[in-house]
Amino acid sequence: MYGRVNGVTVVGVRGHLVAVEAHVGRGLPSLTITGLPGAGVQDARDRIRPAVESAGLEWPLRRVVVNLSPGTLRKEGPGLDLPVAMGVLAATTQVPAGALGRWAFAGELSLRGGLVPTPGVLSVAIAAARAGLRGVVVPAENAAEAALVDDLEVVGAASLAEVVGFLRGTWRPTAPGKTGRREDAKHAVDLAEVRGQAQARRALEVAAAGGHNVLMVGPPGAGKTMLARRLATILPTMSRDESLEVTQLHSVAGLLDGGLIHARPFRSPHHTVSPAALLGGGTAYLRPGEVSLAHHGVLFLDEFTEFRRDAVEGLRQPLEDGRVVVTRMVGSAVFPARFTLVAAANPCPCGFAGDPVRRCICRDDRLKTYQAKLTGPLLDRVDIRLVLPRLTKRELLGEQPGETSSSVRERVERARSLQRRRYAPLGFPSNAQLPGPVARREARISPQARELLASAVDLHALTGRGFDRTLKVARTIADLAGADLVEPDHVVEALAYRSASPLPELERAV
Amino acid sequence: MPSESRAVRPWPTWPPDYGSGDEDRRALFVLSALRGISPRNLIPIAVERGSAAATLAWIAEGHAGSENDQAFARGLDPDAIARVAEACGSRLVTWTSAEYPNQLRQIPDPPGAIYLTGRASPDVTSAVAVVGARRCTASGREAAYRIGRGLALAGLTVVSGAARGIDAASHEGALSVRGWTLAVLGSGLDVPYPSASRELIARIGRLGTLVSEYAPGTPPSQHHFPARNRIVAGLCRATVVVEGAKGSGSLITAEHAMEFGRDVVAVAGSVTSALSEVPLQLIREGATLIRDVDDLLDDLGVEIAPAEVADRLELDDAERRILDGIAEPTLPDRLASSLGVTVPEVVGVLMRLELRGFVRNVGGRYETTLKARAQRDQRDEDSERSARGTPDRATSRTGTPAPSSRLAAIDER
Numbered sequence: 075m076y077g078r079v080n081g082v083t084v085v086g087v088r089g090h091l092v093a094v095e096a097h098v099g100r101g102l103p104s105l106t107i108t109g110l111p112g113a114g115v116q117d118a119r120d121r122i123r124p125a126v127e128s129a130g131l132e133w134p135l136r137r138v139v140v141n142l143s144p145g146t147l148r149k150e151g152p153g154l155d156l157p158v159a160m161g162v163l164a165a166t167t168q169v170p171a172g173a174l175g176r177w178a179f180a181g182e183l184s185l186r187g188g189l190v191p192t193p194g195v196l197s198v199a200i201a202a203a204r205a206g207l208r209g210v211v212v213p214a215e216n217a218a219e220a221a222l223v224d225d226l227e228v229v230g231a232a233s234l235a236e237v238v239g240f241l242r243g244t245w246r247p248t249a250p251g252k253t254g255r256r257e258d259a260k261h262a263v264d265l266a267e268v269r270g271q272a273q274a275r276r277a278l279e280v281a282a283a284g285g286h287n288v289l290m291v292g293p294p295g296a297g298k299t300m301l302a303r304r305l306a307t308i309l310p311t312m313s314r315d316e317s318l319e320v321t322q323l324h325s326v327a328g329l330l331d332g333g334l335i336h337a338r339p340f341r342s343p344h345h346t347v348s349p350a351a352l353l354g355g356g357t358a359y360l361r362p363g364e365v366s367l368a369h370h371g372v373l374f375l376d377e378f379t380e381f382r383r384d385a386v387e388g389l390r391q392p393l394e395d396g397r398v399v400v401t402r403m404v405g406s407a408v409f410p411a412r413f414t415l416v417a418a419a420n421p422c423p424c425g426f427a428g429d430p431v432r433r434c435i436c437r438d439d440r441l442k443t444y445q446a447k448l449t450g451p452l453l454d455r456v457d458i459r460l461v462l463p464r465l466t467k468r469e470l471l472g473e474q475p476g477e478t479s480s481s482v483r484e485r486v487e488r489a490r491s492l493q494r495r496r497y498a499p500l501g502f503p504s505n506a507q508l509p510g511p512v513a514r515r516e517a518r519i520s521p522q523a524r525e526l527l528a529s530a531v532d533l534h535a536l537t538g539r540g541f542d543r544t545l546k547v548a549r550t551i552a553d554l555a556g557a558d559l560v561e562p563d564h565v566v567e568a569l570a571y572r573s574a575s576p577l578p579e580l581e582r583a584v
Numbered sequence: 585m586p587s588e589s590r591a592v593r594p595w596p597t598w599p600p601d602y603g604s605g606d607e608d609r610r611a612l613f614v615l616s617a618l619r620g621i622s623p624r625n626l627i628p629i630a631v632e633r634g635s636a637a638a639t640l641a642w643i644a645e646g647h648a649g650s651e652n653d654q655a656f657a658r659g660l661d662p663d664a665i666a667r668v669a670e671a672c673g674s675r676l677v678t679w680t681s682a683e684y685p686n687q688l689r690q691i692p693d694p695p696g697a698i699y700l701t702g703r704a705s706p707d708v709t710s711a712v713a714v715v716g717a718r719r720c721t722a723s724g725r726e727a728a729y730r731i732g733r734g735l736a737l738a739g740l741t742v743v744s745g746a747a748r749g750i751d752a753a754s755h756e757g758a759l760s761v762r763g764w765t766l767a768v769l770g771s772g773l774d775v776p777y778p779s780a781s782r783e784l785i786a787r788i789g790r791l792g793t794l795v796s797e798y799a800p801g802t803p804p805s806q807h808h809f810p811a812r813n814r815i816v817a818g819l820c821r822a823t824v825v826v827e828g829a830k831g832s833g834s835l836i837t838a839e840h841a842m843e844f845g846r847d848v849v850a851v852a853g854s855v856t857s858a859l860s861e862v863p864l865q866l867i868r869e870g871a872t873l874i875r876d877v878d879d880l881l882d883d884l885g886v887e888i889a890p891a892e893v894a895d896r897l898e899l900d901d902a903e904r905r906i907l908d909g910i911a912e913p914t915l916p917d918r919l920a921s922s923l924g925v926t927v928p929e930v931v932g933v934l935m936r937l938e939l940r941g942f943v944r945n946v947g948g949r950y951e952t953t954l955k956a957r958a959q960r961d962q963r964d965e966d967s968e969r970s971a972r973g974t975p976d977r978a979t980s981r982t983g984t985p986a987p988s989s990r991l992a993a994i995d996e997r
Contacts, residue, residue, distance in 0.1 A: 272917035272927040273948075292948065421947065428947025433858055438719070438748065438780070463948030469915060533939055551928075566935040567928050573945075 075099070075134075077164025077171065080178040081142075081157030082201045083149040084194040086360065086400075086407030087322050089201030091178065092154070093143040096161030101137030107158070109142030112150035112404065113358045115158075121183055122159050129187035129234040134166050148405050150359050152182035153192045156211070159183060159234060169241045176208040177229075179237070181216075187234045189213035193328035196321055199223040211237055218333040219325055222318065261307040261337050265479040267300075270465050272476065274301050277571055279482050281458050282308045283489035284550030285504035287393070287415040289378075289453060292462030293425045298418040299342070301462075302374040305416060306340040307479040309371070310487045316370045319410060323369055327362050339371030341413075345380040353388045354400040360407040363400075365392045368413040378417035379447040386452055389415070393455045417456065419448060429464065457506055457543045458571045489553035505550045510542035517549045519560040526562045530569055544568045595692045596631050603636050603678030603697055610662035611636040612678055612697040613669070617660055617799035618643070620650040622811065623693040636678075636696065668800040672774040673789065674701040685709075691818040691844050695797035698815075699773050702793040711741040711766065712884070713816045713841070715834045716750025716826035717859055722944055724827035724859060726954050727851050727876065728753035729760075731824060734877035736763020738886040743768065743820050745812060746781045746788065750826045750834075755788060766793040768815045770808035772800040795819075813837040822847035824880065825871070828862030835862045838871070849874055849883070876954050878961075899942075899959075906933050907942060907956055913949035 075098040082089040105119050123133045140158050142149050157179040163169045180198040182190040195216035200223055202210045209227030212220050217230025229247045231237045239245030268275060274290070278301060281288045288305070290298045312320065317334050324330045324339075343352055343364040350356065354363035365373060375381060392398050396412035421427040422441050427434040436444070493504050496516070502508055508516065519527075527544065530536045536544060545560075548568035552560045603612050615626070615636060626639065629648055633639045643649045644657040669676060677683045678697040683704050688694050712735050714728055732742045732754035742758040744751040746767035758765035767788045771777045773796050776785040788794055797815065798808065813833055817823050817840035825848070828834035838848050848871040853860030867873050874880045881888065899907065902925075909919050920930045934950055937943045942956040 270915070270917055272920060273915070273931055276927050276931070296948075434719075461945060461948040463915065465915075469918065474921070530939060563929075563932050566932040566939075569939070570931045570935045 075165045075167070077161045077166075077174075079157050079160045079164060079174050080202070080205075080207065081154050082178055082180055082198040083142075083147065083154065084151055084197045084326060085147070085405065086409055087194075087197055087319075087326050087362070088408075089194070089197040089199075090147055091201055091205045092147070092149060092157070094154070094157040094161040095141045095143065096158070096165040097139045097141075098134045098136050098162070098165045099139070103135045103137065105138045105140065105162075107140045107142065109140075109145045110148045111142060111154075112148050114151050115142070115149050115154050118152065118155045118158060118183075121185065122155060122162070124185045125155070125183040125187045125234055126159055126162070127187075128185060129238065131163060131168055131234070131238065132166065134162070138162055138165075150404070151192075151194060152190075153180040153194060153198060155183040156181040156189065156234070156237065160237070163238065169238055173241060177211055178202040178205075178207050178209075179211045181211075181213040181231075183234060189231055189233055189237070191215040193330075194326045195220050196222060196318075196325040196330070199226055199228070200322070202226060211240070219321065219330055222321065222334050261479065263303055263307060265304045265308055265482055266475050266477060268297065268304060268476055270470055271297055271301065271462065273570075274460055274462055275476055275482075277458055277460050278305050279308060279486065280547060280550050280554065280571070281305065281414065282310075282482075282486045283554050284457070284493070284547065285414060285490075285506040286457035286547060286550065287455060287506065288417070289448070289456045289459045290416065290418045290462055291421050291448070291460065292418075293420060293429055293464045296462040296464045298462060299374070299376055302342070302372065302376075302416040302418065303340055304479065305414065306338045306372045308482045308486055309338050309414070310483065310490050312336065312338060312370055320370050323362050323366050323409065327367060329367070339368050340374065341368040341371065342374040342376060345375070345377045347381070347385060349382065349385045349388050352385045353392070354398050354407070354409050354411075355402060357402065358404060360400050360402060360404070362409045363398065363411075365389065365398055365411040365413060366409040369410050371413055372416055373413040374416045374418070376418045378419045379444060389452055390455075393452070415456065417453070421461070428461070454539055457547050459573055460571065461573075485554055488556070489550065492553045492556070493550075505546045505553070508546060510539075513542055513546050513549070517545050517560055518558065519545070519548070519565075520562070523548070523560050523562045523565045526565050530565075536569075536572065540572055544572055547571055596627055597689070597692075597694065598627060598630055598679045598696055599634055601635070601680055602630055604680040605635075608636040609676065609678060610666075611640040612676060613662040613665040613799065614640055614657060614660045616676075616697060616699070616797065617665055617802065618649065618653045618656055619802070619805075620653045621648070623695055623797075625649075626696065627693065630696070665799050668774065669699060672701070672800055674699045674773045674794070674800065677704075685819055687821070688815065688818045691814065691840075693814065694818065695815065697797070699796050699798070699800065700793060701773055701789050702791075704793065709821070710739075711743045711820045712880075713743045713820040713823040713837065714750065714754035714826065715744055715813075715816065715823065715828075715837045717828050717832055717834065718747050718749040718751070719829075720749040720753075720827045721857070721859060722946055723951065723954065724750060724851075724853075725753040726944075728826045729757040730877045730954055731826070731851075731880060732757025732759075732765070733761055733763070734881055734888060736761050736765070737888040738881055738884070740764075740884070740886065741766055743816055745770070745809075745816055746785050748778060748780050752781055752784055754826075755784060755792075759787060759791060762791070764792055766795060766819070768812050768819070769794060769796040769804075770798075770812040771804040772796060772798050772802040774800045775803055777804040809833055810836050814840045817841040817846060818844055820846060822849055822884065824849045824851065824874070825863050825866055826851045827853060827859040829858050830861045832862055835865075838862070838866050842869075847872065849880060851875070876958060878958065902929075902933050903937055903942075906930065907937060907952060907960075910943065910950060910952050913946060913951040915949055919950075 077096045079094050081092045081094045083092050126133050160179050164171050182192045184190050191213050195212050196219045199210050199220040203223045203226045210220050211229040214230035214232045217228050220228045236245050321335045341364050352364050392411035398409045398411045400407050422436045424436050426432040548560050548564045551564040551567050630639045633642050646654050676697050677700050728750040735742050736758035742754050742765040744754045755765045773794050776782045813836045817837050823841035825834050825838050841848050850863035850866040850871045852873050916930045920927045943950045
């Protein structure tokens with residue numbers, strides 16, 4: 075007695091179709107699962123029989139062997155509960171075998187025969203569509219995300235009994251509403267809420283327009299977190315493909331509630347975060363880390379200097395390649411991770427270096443160690459550096475509410491479309507992604523502006539790396555202004571974003 | 585050394601021939617390495633015993649000094665110390681040496697001998713000390729740098745302690761125009777301290793003068809620094825205090841200067857700043873108030889060649905308006921709203937001004953520099969002059985006809 079159904083296992087964010095074969099033969103009652111099942115699938119063995127029996131179906135009192143094919147791929151996750159159960163039911167002819175081959179099944183079972191929400195259902199649906207199947211059968215709670223995939227039927231069932239009823243033709247699913255197709259993202263916060271800090275607001279606009287990473291240095295209470303949170307709201311609206319990628323990552327991480335994610339994600343892991351939680355990993359089931367959950371959005375590292383060194387060093391790969399490769403004993407997975415980094419730090423351990431009223435009480439050697447943490451290979455990839463002052467009450471009261479996120483976003487989108495057009499043949503999405511030599515070649519800078527940049531190098535205001543960073547930022551500022559050539563005005567503004575030291579150097583004091 | 589001048593001194597000092605002769609020189613090497621006995625305690629013994637060799641013998645015999653000093657007095661090899669001193673490029677200048685700075689002879693407790701590297705300063709009699717806080721503000725650092733630079737351009741010697749902050753900035757200012765600068769250390773000359781100033785001390789050793797009363801190899805010690813400060817004050821005709829918080833070493837230097845009858849000059853600062861504590865207190869006690877290096881040069885009655893005066897940079901209209909709009913550390917936002925221009929424009933102009941040294945960014949706010957103030961004064965003066973129709977500015981930078989010193993010149997003997 076033999077049955078065969080389709081399941082899907084998710085590696086990283088990608089779903090792989092798995093053929094689940096079941097054989098019911100002679101022997102003492104038992105269930106054996108072969109075909110490289112991971113720990114999570116082995117786990118299912120003792121869960122499936124009670125679930126089947128609770129659903130009012132019969133478990134064969136014979137020897138049952140389930141094989142997961144292909145045998146070279148390690149299968150992970152609880153989503154294979156349902157296909158294993160369906161395989162056994164097909165082998166014992168409790169469901170009609172004819173229609174089974176055109177569906178894929180996914181979902182975790184409870185002992186009472188219910189279907190429990192399962193992570194990664196969007197990836198399952200995408201894999202099913204790619205394989206040309208007619209539809210997927212998934213837990214009812216996950217139906218909305220599966221429905222995001224075009225040309226695929228989605229059956230959302232609350233229990234094993236309903237799945238069997240559907241196949242027997244005795245139960246009809248309610249079609250999941252194709253909600254979540256609104257085109258405008260709703261954010262909980264808006265740039266207009268930031269009072270004062272006009273220079274920082276402008277810097278965020280530039281960062282959003284060029285895809286630049288940002289370092290903010292300022293005392294506690296300067297508004298670093300508030301500003302960082304609002305960067306996500308002025309980034310260009312996500313395309314449908316981008317939204318799908320983000321949704322898929324959140325689905326795999328089990329963080330999705332509802333359908334498509336429209337708003338760019340904002341993630342702010344605490345500084346005690348482990349490298350695995352930041353970059354992705356896990357022992358049995360490889361999960362996306364914070365960097366991937368911030369994909370197409372903003373990763374905010376507050377108290378940047380407090381983060382573990384190994385965690386921070388691990389950020390270099392995603393910043394460079396836009397993805398993370400997580401390799402563990404159980405296998406390796408690739409998670410996309412293209413985010414805008416916003417790092418924030420106090421100017422010194424006590425927080426008051428550069429403050430006009432309160433005096434910094436840090437010892438020099440500690441100050442030196444601290445400043446050293448604000449340089450390094452990772453922060454070389456940060457183009458925009460800002461010193462944020464703590465505002466006095468008088469300064470706060472005098473300020474008008476600023477522009478709204480949506481009007482800033484319009485300018486940002488215009489600047490981005492200029493960049494896309496310019497770099498289309500080169501394959502770079504934005505100014506920030508250009509490697510230094512390419513930036514120098516492609517920046518289209520006027521002779522006067524180039525001379526100004528060179529003089530800034532002579533005045534020790536810029537290092538070699540700083541030169542490239544400033545050039546890229548100046549290019550973005552020119553794009554915001556709709557200018558073809560980078561002019562001196564754009565360069566001087568870019569120069570203002572070059573240094574995050576609250577204490578000016580001696581050379582510049584004279 | 586004429587004996588009359590010593591006779592009128594209320595305090596005893598070294599015997600006139602202390603340290604003359606080879607034996608005495610050798611004794612001084614050992615005496616400079618004793619850590620437990622200072623000139624104050626040594627002078628009465630020297631007066632009684634007559635020579636350095638006899639003084640050393642007195643200690644070695646156990647009549648004075650701590651047990652450690654006595655043991656060292658017996659055991660130390662003067663030739664070894666001399667070799668180390670020579671190896672680090674220094675020489676011993678004794679009380680009787682012609683090279684011994686005259687103005688140092690006039691203070692109480694002068695060192696019996698000093699180690700010195702480099703050529704003695706060409707104009708050590710018109711040396712000016714610039715001292716202040718280690719943890720200073722950016723504007724304090726600028727003031728010290730400008731003062732060091734201005735003094736050097738006027739041909740004077742800048743004396744300080746090579747510490748971080750104000751000290752380092754004043755040395756740097758002098759070195760920036762290849763002027764003469766002298767650092768007095770609180771350790772042996774081969775022990776550069778603080779380590780942050782290692783490179784600066786090496787440069788001063790090459791281009792200026794290093795002085796210490798301690799034998800090579802002597803580590804810095806807490807009580808060395810007040811003692812060092814008396815030499816700083818003692819070498820100079822005037823001591824300029826730039827910034828100092830309550831209870832800082834700069835106050836000690838200034839008090840020494842007053843005690844020695846030298847001039848004390850203080851750079852005025854804001855009454856709300858903790859770092860203005862010492863300068864303001866000194867001004868209340870009668871120190872001369874200066875705002876910038878020009879005031880100091882006027883008061884000293886010296887001039888610097890007009891060609892060396894800070895380059896007159898032309899400001900355009902927008903730059904002038906923004907510069908005039910900064911009265912205190914100001915946010916770019918406020919400048920933008922009060923002048924009715926956009927933030928990116930203000931940021932751009934501020935950046936231009938910053939690159940030219942007229943403003944600086946301190947923790948996100950912008951403040952004007954002393955250079956900007958000097959420039960503004962010059963501008964006002966120019967417009968006044970053109971209104972009066974007198975095109976004369978070649979003779980004097982400040983408009984005063986002839987330089988005359990408001991500060992007393994030091995007694996050269």
